[in-house]
Amino acid sequence: MSVAFTKEESAETAAETVLPDRPISPHPNLVTEQGLEALNDLLRDAHQAYEAAQQIEDVNERRRQASIPARDVRYFSERVRTAQLVDAPSSSAVVAFGTTVTFSRNDGRIQKFRIVGEDEADPKTGSISYVSPIARLLYGKAVGEVAGEGDHEVEIVAIS
Template sequence: MSVAFVKEESAEAASETVLPARPISGRPNLVTEAGLKLLQDELARAQQALEEASRIEDINERRRQSAVPYRDAQYFAERVRTAQLMPAPASNDVVAFGHKVTFERDDGRVQTYRIVGEDEANPAAGTISHGSPVAIALMGKSVGDVVRAGQHELEIIAIE
C-alpha cells in the first residue's frame, strides 16, 4: 500500500503502541506472602486498565491507552507464574530471606532493612531485594559479623 493512503496519525499511533518488555532479572523470583499479593494486585490492576482501554472506540487512542497496561500485564503475569513463595525464617540465628536486619555502617549510621523479593523492594520503605549487594553480603551471617558491601563495612547488630 502506498504511504499516501496511510494516515500519518496511524503510523505515529502504531509506534507508540509497541513498548519494550519490562526487564526481568535472571535471579530466582523469591517472594514473601506480601510480595506475592503485591504481584497479584498489580496484575489485576493492569488487566483492569487493559479492559478499560479496550472499550475506547477510536482505534489509535485504544492502542495508545493499551500499550502500558498490556506490557505490565505480561510482566506481572510472568512474575506471578514464576513466584517462589518463601516461608518465614524459622530462626533468627543467621540472616535469610524475609529477615529484618539491623546493622551499623562504618560511618556510624544504623540502618534496618527487611530482605524481600525484587518487585517488593523499596529501600525508602525499609525493604531491599535479596539480590542487592547489601542483602547478598548479609545473607548467611550472624549478629556481630562484619561484612563488606561496596566500600563500606557493616556490622550486624540484630536479626528479626
C-alpha cells in the first residue's frame, strides 16, 4: 500500500494542537476565600474536560479537543499553587483587599466595587482587581477622603 493512503501524524499537525500557555501575571496571586474556591473549581473542570477529550479515538481530533483543557490545566494548576489566601478584612475603616468600596465621581456617577484577586475580578458583576488603577488609587483611604486629581477625582462614600 502506498504511504499516501495511510494516516500518519506529522510534526506540523502535532504542533498545531499545542497551545501556548496563558500569560501569568507578575503580581502576587492574592485571592479571597471565594476566589480560591473558584480557582479550584476551574481546575477541576479543566481536568474533566481534558479527561473527556482523551476518550476520543481519532488521535488528531483528540489532540485538538484536548488542547484548550490542557492549557487551562497548566494555568489553573499554577494559579492554585501560587495562590495567597487573604483573610477577610477585620475592619472597614479603610479600603483594603476584600472590602467593598462605594465612591462618587466628579460627573455624579456612584460606583461600587469589591477589591479582589486578578482571576476573580469582573467589573460587570461588581469586582475589580487589586492591581487595577482605581483600586490602587483607593487603597488605604477612608470614607470622606478624595483620591485622584482634576477630572479624575473620586470621593469615598462607603466601605464595607
